[in-house]
Amino acid sequence: VTFDQVTSMSQLIQIVYCSRSTFPAVAQADGVEPEVGRILMQSRRNNPKSDLVGALYYGDGYFFQCLEGEEGAVETLYARLLDDPRHTDVRLMRRQTIAQRGFERWSMKYVPTASDVQALLARNGLRSFDPNRFSDRMIDDMVGLLQAGSEATQTARPSPTPVLAASPRSASGGLASAAFGLAALALVVAVVALVRTF
Numbered sequence: 001v002t003f004d005q006v007t008s009m010s011q012l013i014q015i016v017y018c019s020r021s022t023f024p025a026v027a028q029a030d031g032v033e034p035e036v037g038r039i040l041m042q043s044r045r046n047n048p049k050s051d052l053v054g055a056l057y058y059g060d061g062y063f064f065q066c067l068e069g070e071e072g073a074v075e076t077l078y079a080r081l082l083d084d085p086r087h088t089d090v091r092l093m094r095r096q097t098i099a100q101r102g103f104e105r106w107s108m109k110y111v112p113t114a115s116d117v118q119a120l121l122a123r124n125g126l127r128s129f130d131p132n133r134f135s136d137r138m139i140d141d142m143v144g145l146l147q148a149g150s151e152a153t154q155t156a157r158p159s160p161t162p163v164l165a166a167s168p169r170s171a172s173g174g175l176a177s178a179a180f181g182l183a184a185l186a187l188v189v190a191v192v193a194l195v196r197t198f
């Protein structure tokens with residue numbers, strides 16, 4: 001049995017957990033809490049290294065996060081998360097094996113308070129976003145909303161609360177080509193300047 005065979009045998013899992021933020025909510029013009037912004041930056045820096053993907057929702061002082069990846073990688077991150085002082089009452093709501101990642105393109109997709117979520121709460125008689133009161137069915141629906149709330153929402157209808165799902169996993173490719181374009185432009189400018197001096 002080779003190393004590759006061992007790693008390909010390890011399971012892909014999905015976990016969903018919720019927690020309560022320990023920091024006070026600060027109203028932000030663009031809707032992203034500074035502390036949440038920092039968490040997203042960390043997640044997007046770290047998760048690609050362990051092939052982890054997922055989505056994070058933050059509402060009414062609660063986090064709801066879905067994480068997907070190799071079992072070991074997910075468990076390592078979850079253990080680290082438990083010690084993070086920025087949240088408390090961390091509760092694992094679901095853990096299941098999956099055939100493939102549902103957030104394939106997102107190192108950590110962020111869906112700000114969306115009208116779809118408000119509708120989900122209203123349908124189930126909840127006045128605020130409290131994942132501890134979610135039924136299994138609501139967990140399914142919430143994960144579905146996080147998966148669906150993608151570029152489609154951004155392009156199809158101009159929403160007052162756009163899905164700020166930046167950082168697709170291919171972002172580095174986009175950056176690289178942008179850098180290449182800039183370099184090419186600089187070269188053209190330099191050549192033109194050189195020609196003009198003669």
Ligand SMILES: Cc1cc2nc3c(=O)[nH]c(=O)nc-3n(C[C@H](O)[C@H](O)[C@H](O)COP(=O)(O)O)c2cc1C
Pocket residue numbers: 019039042043044046047056063065077080081084086087108
């Ligand atoms: C709600 C919440 C979600 C988080 N999600 C992730 C995540 O997806 N990936 C990650 O690496 N860190 C995440 N973190 C941060 C970790 O707890 C930890 O601070 C971080 O991984 C440390 O990374 P660093 O050593 O690179 O700073 C999250 C923290 C909170 C409070």
